[in-house]
Amino acid sequence: MIDEKFDAIVVGAGMAGNAAALTMAKNGMKVLQLERGEYSGSKNVQGAILYADMLEKLIPDFREDAPLERNLVEQRFWMMDDHSHTGLHYRSDDFNEERPNRYTIIRAQFDKWFSQKVREAGATVLCETTVTELVRDTSGGVVGVRTDRRDGEIHADVVVLAEGVNGLLGARAGLRERPNPAHVALAVKEMHFLPRETIEARFNLKGDEGAVIEAAGTITRGMTGMAFVYTNKECISLGIGCLIADFESAAETPYGLLERFKRHTSVAPLIEGSEVKEYSAHLIPEGGYKAIPQLYGKGWVVVGDAAQFNNAIHREGSNLAMTSGRIAAEAILKLRSQKRPMTAENLALYRRMLNESFVMKDLKKYKDMPALMHTQSQNFFLTYPQLFSKAMQGFLRIDGTPKVEKEKLALKSFVTARSRRGLFSDAFRFVRAWR
């Protein structure tokens, strides 16, 4: 193994690494994939929602044997204050289609399946192997890796860094900076097990139908963050995350937030009587377009979370990971077919191909959103949710107050809290960042 040379080494076996390794291996490249976990998936954490379209591009018939949990027919968005939530729910029977668009998955199980497909495509997958260092040539180009398992070096024409949001290799080698605390969130999650009929009754589901809740508001105590409740077949994934920059200065703990979210009157009945079987924590890239690092260089490319590919507004990450891994592989395959070397100049093709995809187009669209959410977190995650709750309650509580007065009171509470100018400016900035 030590003296063997590979066409490509993929570091990491998450969504991006698996997509890259699969695409290269099935097109005849000699691929080595290295994973530090006991098995592919053992270090990976996600909510998790799988977007079918991006997986179909890699494994068209994945529905035949992939471990899928529930087909999502309902999405709920909740704006929460301490005792209430204002919801926007969308449910449609159209989602009960022949080839459903979104599923919940459990990552450890899904990643094992995905890894099997990578092996079947012909890649060599080596687990329990931590890559400790990149091997560089005299010009700084990457020519291979060193691991903690084997003496010596393993060489390849190109190294695909799919090392995740907390990837050390690229940062240590100076290929990109360590993420800054305002550009990554810490999320904690628990797996709550319940009989499947209980889950189906509580969420109004039949068979393999699923529902997910994305929630924001005072549950994060004015910090930039979100919570979620996802239905799987026999368990509910429930979690909450906030920017690390906020945790650094706040008096809150991640598990304290999680506990308060679980005890919220809108959430507690959904998980009542459940058995918790895992508590996990993971980082989420939240910096968006402006936090994307250099994506390629001589002998290397970076894909997935390691490259900050996450659409925080739409809660999409794994599909950007899969797509960036696939596109990096396709760029490498194209260079090989043209017999062009893996220089920085040639690998710029990866960035150009990515620019043409939804990955870059979506991230670019929301390029100003992360900064707005972070600098205005008190307003967006504390003040407005409280005001909305008050306004909704005023609207619904029938107490003899004339409606004209109620509307005036509601409007006044917004103006008092944020001033006319503040309201206008918040709306203006939000719309501008959204466009």
Add this chain to the structure above:
Amino acid sequence: MSNEPPVRVQDKLFYNRYRVDTGRAHIKVRPHGTPSPQLLSLLKACPARCYELNDQGQVEVTIDGCMECGTCRIICEENGDIEWSYPRGGYGVLFKFG
């Protein structure tokens, strides 16, 4: 912190699977007299509560329950308060569900 519900993180970590690499801590705190504000923030920010104050008011780390999220690395690696590496291959947290 006033209305913080009581939470025992140790109980949560008990659900998890770990393979601890005894004697090879993957996180080290730099010896210090008085901890920096960043280092102190880890007492609350670490989701596994790996960081504790000792009797001398210094921050210590016990990595057995670490979920390898990297929060402490993001906050404290740059100023040199801590050193962060991955555990050896196959060691550390092993998520059953993820």
